[in-house]
Amino acid sequence: MNLxxxxxxxAYEGLKEKKFSSVELTQACLKRIEERNKDINAFITVASExxxxxxxxxxxxxxxxxxxxxxxxxxxxxxxxxVEDMRSTGSAKILDNYIAPYPATVIKKIQEQGGxxxxxxxxxxxxxxxxxxxxxxxxxxxxHDLSKVAGGSSGGSAASVADHMCIxxxxxxxxxxxxxxxxxxxxxxxxxxYGRNSRYGIMPMASSLDxxxxxxxxxxxxxxxxxxxxxxxxxxxxxxxxxxPHYGEHLEEDISGLRVGVxxxxxxxxxxxxxxxxxxxxxxxxxxxxxxxxxxVSLPYTKYAVPVYYILVPSEDSSNxxxxxxxxxxxxxxxxxxxxxxxxxxxxxxxxxxxRRIMIGTYALSAGYYDAYYRxxxxxxxxxxxxFERVFREVDVLVTPTSPFPAFDLGEKSSDPLAMYLADIxxxxxxxxxxxxxSLPAGNTTAGLPVGLQIMGKRMSEELLLRVGHQIQ
Amino acid sequence: MKLTPHEIEEIALLARLELSDSxxxxxxxxxxxxxxxxxxxxEVDTEDVEETCQVTGxxxxxxxxxxxxxxxAVQQKIINAFPEKVGxxxxxxxxxx
Numbered sequence: 001m002n003l004x005x006x007x008x009x010x011a012y013e014g015l016k017e018k019k020f021s022s023v024e025l026t027q028a029c030l031k032r033i034e035e036r037n038k039d040i041n042a043f044i045t046v047a048s049e050x051x052x053x054x055x056x057x058x059x060x061x062x063x064x065x066x067x068x069x070x071x072x073x074x075x076x077x078x079x080x081x082x083v084e085d086m087r088s089t090g091s092a093k094i095l096d097n098y099i100a101p102y103p104a105t106v107i108k109k110i111q112e113q114g115g116x117x118x119x120x121x122x123x124x125x126x127x128x129x130x131x132x133x134x135x136x137x138x139x140x141x142x143x144h145d146l147s148k149v150a151g152g153s154s155g156g157s158a159a160s161v162a163d164h165m166c167i168x169x170x171x172x173x174x175x176x177x178x179x180x181x182x183x184x185x186x187x188x189x190x191x192x193x194y195g196r197n198s199r200y201g202i203m204p205m206a207s208s209l210d211x212x213x214x215x216x217x218x219x220x221x222x223x224x225x226x227x228x229x230x231x232x233x234x235x236x237x238x239x240x241x242x243x244x245p246h247y248g249e250h251l252e253e254d255i256s257g258l259r260v261g262v263x264x265x266x267x268x269x270x271x272x273x274x275x276x277x278x279x280x281x282x283x284x285x286x287x288x289x290x291x292x293x294x295x296x297v298s299l300p301y302t303k304y305a306v307p308v309y310y311i312l313v314p315s316e317d318s319s320n321x322x323x324x325x326x327x328x329x330x331x332x333x334x335x336x337x338x339x340x341x342x343x344x345x346x347x348x349x350x351x352x353x354x355x356r357r358i359m360i361g362t363y364a365l366s367a368g369y370y371d372a373y374y375r376x377x378x379x380x381x382x383x384x385x386x387x388f389e390r391v392f393r394e395v396d397v398l399v400t401p402t403s404p405f406p407a408f409d410l411g412e413k414s415s416d417p418l419a420m421y422l423a424d425i426x427x428x429x430x431x432x433x434x435x436x437x438x439s440l441p442a443g444n445t446t447a448g449l450p451v452g453l454q455i456m457g458k459r460m461s462e463e464l465l466l467r468v469g470h471q472i473q
Numbered sequence: 474m475k476l477t478p479h480e481i482e483e484i485a486l487l488a489r490l491e492l493s494d495s496x497x498x499x500x501x502x503x504x505x506x507x508x509x510x511x512x513x514x515x516e517v518d519t520e521d522v523e524e525t526c527q528v529t530g531x532x533x534x535x536x537x538x539x540x541x542x543x544x545x546a547v548q549q550k551i552i553n554a555f556p557e558k559v560g561x562x563x564x565x566x567x568x569x570x
Binding site for chain 1: 476481484485486487488489490491492496500503504506507508510511513514515517519522523524525526527528529531534536547550551553554555556557565566567568
């Protein structure tokens with residue numbers, strides 16, 4: 001087995017037992033990137049020198065007995081997350097030359113453990129999309145079939161993990177951006193509860209929904225990474241002061257007797273791929289073998305999550321992206337007037353979908369429309385959250401497909417924005433309610449494309465989700 | 474709902490985006506379809522429903538208003554990121570005519 005194919009846990013143990021060094025592990029990942037990135041286009045920036053330097057330092061830490069769980073382990077970082085002194089574009093040309101002056105808190109925490117950053121990975125610009133085709137650096141291709149999308153928005157993160165270019169990735173999930181590509185690429189991705197991890201240093205998309213989380217090969221690996229990332233941050237007032245558990249400690253604990261809810265709305269959707277449904281249903285039967293009880297439940301407001309999402313998110317997008325205007329950082333286009341600089345820097349520096357969302361949001365928030373759109377959506381959001389609260393009085397977790405279909409062809413949905421929005425149908429509700437969700441591989445279609453199982457839980461139930469994920473995977 | 478290219482032009486001005494005529498046509502069509510789809514929310518009775526503005530339940534998160542340690546290295550990096558500068562002076566177009 002090549003070193004880059006190890007799980008995080010295996011890599012940690014190998015480093016501990018001095019079977020290989022972090023430099024060797026990092027070189028194996030860099031070699032894989034060198035071989036494969038031209039086809040997959042996962043990395044926008046490969047930081048070979050920085051990575052090898054960090055690996056050398058990690059080896060010294062290990063030699064002097066200071067190894068932590070993430071010491072010396074190479075990972076990828078979504079390009080919408082700031083890494084100090086590294087180009088951070090958010091996959092948009094307006095930030096083509098942007099070198100972040102400070103790191104995101106989650107990255108700082110991993111680096112304090114001696115993590116090794118391989119570089120920055122592709123995504124839909126600022127997280128806007130479900131296919132990674134809205135990147136101004138080209139789409140990411142699915143490692144399982146290069147004619148298919150990797151999913152989005154964190155397509156580069158999911159593909160880099162699935163293709164063994166790195167051991168894990170740090171990504172961001174506003175409305176499915178971790179779970180959706182994890183499902184399409186056959187890896188594990190966790191959207192934590194809103195407020196569990198700091199958003200400081202993350203390019204903001206929809207501030208009331210944005211979360212930062214890991215993509216990895218197993219739930220056990222996710223547990224290790226989440227423990228390192230999580231916790232209150234003085235620099236993000238929305239982080240909650242709830243103790244961070246040792247997520248990895250109780251993964252083997254018995255889950256028999258657990259009540260597993262199967263929401264019927266997630267299996268009745270028109271246009272759902274039949275093979276996906278069958279694979280997910282089969283995977284769900286495994287819960288019975290573990291002694292869990294399957295309970296059919298109903299979440300009647302499910303179908304409203306996508307329209308709610310596509311009011312709230314573009315509204316918050318349009319406000320957050322106001323800061324990108326060519327003045328303080330990024331690419332400034334020449335023009336005679338100040339207004340001209342704003343309008344042209346934004347016109348040239350943003351891809352189509354970003355402009356579309358800014359306009360949807362600008363319109364929805366404009367005088368006279370606020371009540372009809374934003375306020376209305378915030379009210380329906382309450383009903384979606386109440387759906388979950390009610391159901392979580394009856395069951396411990398919910399299981400659903402992550403996506404209604406496996407990876408689709410590049411270009412298949414890119415000219416139809418609404419069709420692309422509907423890809424979020426199963427990942428949108430958890431985002432709107434601020435609850436955690438994890439996507440796990442549930443088998444492959446006959447064409448060899450991965451299908452994902454989503455497990456959702458109450459706020460701050462990550463420990464349970466990881467335990468269930470670990471035992472069902 | 475039908476948005477016209479003229480309305481798109483007005484929205485784009487508010488949003489500080491320069492659009493070509495063909496873009497205005499395309500966005501008029503696409504935004505009309507998206508807002509039509511969003512109309513589905515009107516099926517939901519929200520008469521006595523409170524809005525959800527946040528999900529953590531946290532209120533009035535504050536900190537002491539103190540001046541942190543100056544960090545010259547970060548300051549220099551921020552200046553470096555500025556598109557036009559003369560030494561450490563930052564250059565922008567005039568705001569007032």
